[in-house]
Amino acid sequence: MKSISTEPKALLTISGLTFAYEGAVGQNQRQTISDLCLNVHEAEILCILGASGCGKSTLLNLIAGLLKPNRGAVEFPQKAGKGRGIGYIFQQDALLPWRTVEANLMLASELTAVNNKMQMLSRIGQYLNVFHLKPDILKKYPNQLSGGMRQRVSIMQSLMFDPQLFLLDEPFSALDFYTKLSLENEFYQLVKEQRKGAILVTHDIEEAVAMADRVILMSKDGLFTKEYEIEYDDPDRTPENARGTAKFAELYRVIWSELKAVIEA
Amino acid sequence: MNSALKNFSIKWNEILLMLLPLVVFLVGWHFATFDDPGRKYIFSTPIEVGQALVRLTVSGELERNVMVTVFEAMCGFLLGTTIGALIGLSLWYSRIVAKVAQPYITALATVPIFALAPIVIVWFGIGLLSKIMLAFMSTVAVAIVQSYQGAMSVEERYMRLMKVLGADRAQTFRIVVVPSALIWVINAMKLNIGLALLGAFIGEFISAEEGLGYMIVKASGLYDMATVLAGVFVLVIVALASTALVGALEKRLLRWKVQ
Numbered sequence: 001m002k003s004i005s006t007e008p009k010a011l012l013t014i015s016g017l018t019f020a021y022e023g024a025v026g027q028n029q030r031q032t033i034s035d036l037c038l039n040v041h042e043a044e045i046l047c048i049l050g051a052s053g054c055g056k057s058t059l060l061n062l063i064a065g066l067l068k069p070n071r072g073a074v075e076f077p078q079k080a081g082k083g084r085g086i087g088y089i090f091q092q093d094a095l096l097p098w099r100t101v102e103a104n105l106m107l108a109s110e111l112t113a114v115n116n117k118m119q120m121l122s123r124i125g126q127y128l129n130v131f132h133l134k135p136d137i138l139k140k141y142p143n144q145l146s147g148g149m150r151q152r153v154s155i156m157q158s159l160m161f162d163p164q165l166f167l168l169d170e171p172f173s174a175l176d177f178y179t180k181l182s183l184e185n186e187f188y189q190l191v192k193e194q195r196k197g198a199i200l201v202t203h204d205i206e207e208a209v210a211m212a213d214r215v216i217l218m219s220k221d222g223l224f225t226k227e228y229e230i231e232y233d234d235p236d237r238t239p240e241n242a243r244g245t246a247k248f249a250e251l252y253r254v255i256w257s258e259l260k261a262v263i264e265a
Numbered sequence: 266m267n268s269a270l271k272n273f274s275i276k277w278n279e280i281l282l283m284l285l286p287l288v289v290f291l292v293g294w295h296f297a298t299f300d301d302p303g304r305k306y307i308f309s310t311p312i313e314v315g316q317a318l319v320r321l322t323v324s325g326e327l328e329r330n331v332m333v334t335v336f337e338a339m340c341g342f343l344l345g346t347t348i349g350a351l352i353g354l355s356l357w358y359s360r361i362v363a364k365v366a367q368p369y370i371t372a373l374a375t376v377p378i379f380a381l382a383p384i385v386i387v388w389f390g391i392g393l394l395s396k397i398m399l400a401f402m403s404t405v406a407v408a409i410v411q412s413y414q415g416a417m418s419v420e421e422r423y424m425r426l427m428k429v430l431g432a433d434r435a436q437t438f439r440i441v442v443v444p445s446a447l448i449w450v451i452n453a454m455k456l457n458i459g460l461a462l463l464g465a466f467i468g469e470f471i472s473a474e475e476g477l478g479y480m481i482v483k484a485s486g487l488y489d490m491a492t493v494l495a496g497v498f499v500l501v502i503v504a505l506a507s508t509a510l511v512g513a514l515e516k517r518l519l520r521w522k523v524q
Contacts, residue, residue, distance in 0.1 A: 065429075088426075092422060094422040094425065098445070107440070108430075110436070110440065111430055111431060141521040143522075
């Protein structure tokens with residue numbers, strides 16, 4: 001399966017993307033990513049499901065520019081100026097432990113030479129509200145925070161750079177169930193309200209079906225094998241209320257059955 | 266309040282426990298030497314050492330010599346650790362330069378300072394400068410090696426974050442590499458405190474007119490074991506106090522780690 005979507009106003013366009021780790025291509029060996037095409041649009045959450053080692057994280061690293069593709073193009077049609085306009089959230093946060101939360105959030109000011117501290121602090125205040133965090137957290141160090149708080153601060157840190165597209169590599173997998181659900185809801189609403197795009201890589205089918213607008217299955221050969229549009233009848237859909245619907249159960253069953261076939265193939 | 270009192274008493278218990286081996290040693294030393302003139306002559310006694318300390322303090326000799334040794338060691342320590350840390354951290358910028366520099370740094374680190382001391386004294390004279398240089402040479406290699414290791418051991422996730430956020434090499438160095446390597450620099454400081462004292466002491470041992478090393482050599486020539494041991498005792502106190510200072514600095518600079 002090659003072309004996934006051709007809708008306009010894409011935030012990300014990938015065409016013919018091919019990548020193999022050095023020394024990985026040869027006799028009896030396979031490419032990690034094979035001729036992938038993909039678009040991600042505004043206010044869309046795309047979820048990629050697949051077995052371990054199928055190249056999901058490699059794909060995110062290629063999009064982020066951490067790896068260089070052997071072939072193909074990664075483009076950001078709506079992005080003007082320098083950089084890729086990406087926020088990358090990892091399973092294990094990368095908050096700098098020697099900086100307070102505030103100093104971590106002010107990284108954007110240091111790296112982008114935006115010196116309007118009042119404006120930055122005002123944005124921090126807004127995001128604290130979005131993620132239900134108290135202002136006293138700003139003076140704390142990352143190792144004084146819980147896993148959920150750290151992940152919220154990581155997302156806030158990315159938001160301070162005003163990214164158009166989020167790359168999420170199993171960001172909620174190390175969190176307890178309650179924190180995970182809260183963070184899923186907060187992140188979902190943020191993407192929809194601020195018209196951001198997101199690619200979520202996960203092993204968790206429930207998470208994918210609850211959060212995503214589209215789910216793509218990835219095979220062990222680094223190919224996209226199947227795509228599902230995830231639509232619920234509720235116009236005020238959130239990941240939390242989607243989980244209780246019959247549609248959710250049905251989608252879960254269908255995707256799990258297909259994913260099992262992909263993994264066992 | 267009760268909790269504070271409890272903490273206070275726990276601390277006192279710890280201090281008493283720490284002092285116990287010293288007390289056992291002093292008592293054993295006293296009973297092994299106090300009634301045997303032969304042993305007394307070779308090993309002195311704790312009481313004689315105490316008396317020597319009082320005599321040296323009253324005459325002002327101890328203070329003068331301590332100040333000289335501490336000054337030499339601290340100058341060498343600050344120069345060696347600062348220059349070494351700057352070189353070690355800067356090597357992060359270029360793997361090729363780091364590779365070329367490696368054998369030279371290893372050579373500098375492995376040459377015994379005792380072997381260099383006579384040459385350094387010929388070059389820089391018998392005054393303070395030669396002792397400062399010896400303390401510097403004793404410490405600089407450790408600071409280079411530790412700082413370079415620290416700079417190269419930055420966690421991959423922080424480097425990845427900086428790359429994703431679009432930081433250039435200078436920003437990555439300032440925001441991630443230096444703070445991350447600070448723990449290694451502080452380890453170098455802990456090691457260098459002793460090495461700087463050793464460097465200054467060796468210089469004084471070979472040729473000097475003042476300092477604890479000079480005082481010990483002179484007393485040793487006169488078979489005045491009480492003064493020799495009093496000098497060693499003061500040297501240990503200076504080393505412990507300096508290490509405590511570095512410990513306080515570590516707490517201040519790495520407060521995020523102990524939260």
